[in-house]
Amino acid sequence: MKTYGNLAAAALLLTALSGPAFAAEKHELYSHMPNTALSGVIDPQMDDRAHIVKALPKTPKDPKNIVIGWTEITLGNAWFVEVVEAAKRKAAEYGGYTIDIQVADGDPSKTSAHFDSFITKGVDVIVVDPTDVAGAATDAQRAVDAGIPVIALGTVPDASGPFVSTVLANPFGNGFEAGIYAAKHIGKDAAIVSGVTIGTLGNSTSESRITGLLSGIVFERSNQFNLGLSREDAMLKGFNLFQDLKTGGSFNWAEGKFEVVGIQPGGWTEEGGLKGAEDLLAGHGDRINLMLAENDFMGIGALTAIENIGKKGQIPVACAADGFRVALDLVKSGDLLVTGANSGRATGEGVMVLINEIFRKGFDANNLPLGSYFPAEIITEENVDSLIDPDQSNPFFKYEVPPFRTIPQIRG
Template sequence: MKREKLKYLALVMIVLLVGAFMIGCGNGEEADDPGSGEENGEAGGEGEELSAFEQLMAKEDRLPLSGIQPLQMEDRTDIDKALPVEQKDDVVIGWTGAFLGSTFFEEMMDSAEAAAEEHDLTINYQNANFNLQEQLTHMDTFITQGVDIIVLNAVELDSTVADINRAVQAGIPVIVTGPRPAADDYPIVTNIISGSFNSGYEVGLYAAEQLHETGADPLQMGFALSMMDSADAQSRSTGFIAGYLFKAAEMDGEPYETQWDATLEAYETWLTIRDSGQLVDSGMPIDFVGYGTGESTDAAAGQTASSDLLTANPEMDILMVETDTMLPGALAELRSQGKEAGEDIKVVCAADGTREALEYIQDGVLFATATNIPTYNGESIVNLIHKMFREGFDANNLPANSYTPTMAIHEGNVDEYYDADSPFALADDWDIMTIEEYNEANAPE
């Protein structure tokens, strides 16, 4: 039952997400000029009105839209990716990791190693510890060694493109996982990445379904985020707003024409919150009272990000803590201010579906979180490599970015995803779509 649901949700997610090309942490992109024709829904002086989806795709400030994909993709077969590969039994994978000091990265590599053992593949793993120069050295070493394929868990993807090109010229294909979307013309097999926008969107849908009351006063909401120049932080926040607005409007009997119309309003809403600090008395079902940042994703950052925000807004109804890892700090801050999560305030997270977060949901402390399952970034990549080298799978026309499935977890479904022996929510099978399969799944009816 869950597998069928996952396949359905995966398709919905793909339709819901829109590519975020060349997003960079702190890339300094400016917001679009609100006076331009495109931003007002007009198509390049021709007087034709752009759809909400087209307006979103035209946005230059893309940090709030990380994970949003075109509904139809261009063919990538003409890009040289050192494919097809030679069919062989003795396959060596050069894997350069960004980091290994967190549960997510550890679980990702544990799942990759387990899959490699199952398929009798060899992984040569190197850890860059978030050091770009160290990772570039790993790439050079793998090219010199002549490994069969490289997996790049990128520290900074855009800065690694030259080395990816050198690997391809040496006949070595490269698969990427994170941390941000790849440009369509990058010579990679694909980039396995989580869709941050959809994480927030799914939680927003659920929150509105449970909390919104037609005709009631707006709820007060704040955001406790990692860092403001992060695509993850901004897109998770925008996604939550979009999901909440879409579901609330539907419940009020005044639905948006499409989910993209809700997303467009959420985008503009988030820009106001981000740039002005808040957005209240707007006629929306939520007053967005502010945000705080912790400059990291650990528990201390959660407390830092929520402290001043909670002090300034003691009547807050909803607090979105960006990641499960920040949650313990936010809960500690709530307790220090005499509040209990689940009773005095609803707390939601937008990632990652950790075991601890699921236990908080079971205890009634956490209202909801979203999945970000590391086995998709580890085991699924090794399975793809096995198919390429052992089963003749043609990987020459995969999307530049293959977004992993995302689901909201809450009291109604937490037992489906919880396993006391698993550090993250349970995952079902997930197959990476080719561009042909993607376009067919998203073809207009």
């Protein structure tokens, strides 16, 4: 398993070139931020957030029983269930916490109602998994006005909200590393012709994972063909290619011998991934030599679609997330090429670690980035054995929650 140092180094690959020379001129990439397709890209010159009023520091009503109001987007998916269960376990381990869990069922109005209830109850801190990024920002402002700090998880909300931070895996970063790996697997002797399945267009996590995949492929193709693109150049090119894909349904980057013939929604499910991959293969099955899937379940659906046309093992499938145990088994067997590390258990535990640091250890969280991303990490045939957890209760991979880093620490 990677150490904190190695994980941090992986994350810093996305902050590229943060030294004095870079400070003189900012790369065009960062002019597009914030953007729904760039969640996880770290601006090495990001602005401080210390001036934003976040209801910190916060003195709990009863230091021996800190009350957390938690509004979760859904419990209809194993990933989100594990977020909540992991938080409960960590809270019990720490002792002296009460978590009031409410479920929004994907309805922004329910999230807002949960905030109103938590404010009325006078909880010590609110945790939100946003159903709507703009709505969550408005909700958070009401809470902070009432003296209650707000921590987000899973999806970075709108920057107008006074959030302490957001705890999540790195959507773009994991996609980027998976894209590099996939392009290396294909090699420079073949053109890459891909089909893409995405959870849904418009969702920040979805768009950023796919943009990361495209950007990673661009970066590796640049290396293979000596095109001279820096990491940031490749990220910008991948971002622009994703915009072409989003508006036009396809793109062909001739210089890098990289084409995407179509994009289909998969709703983050195996069934959706199967349907999306079937549609892509129906029109381009004779040309596609790499399927790009946003998450494990859509990737598994793509594997079934590929098998159904008699091409099992002939079209590799690369995923940007999540690292469920079933996906690890498929990586180990060679059926799935790569996936990204996005553990619901690590996310839920990470939220509780941050809360405990703030309320019990005196951590000054007033200048954290809006997104406190876990370092980018992928799971491949080369490292999967080290990431399979002997604890069968863990539906994901082995993990460590990395330290939370302030903006000055990130800027170095």
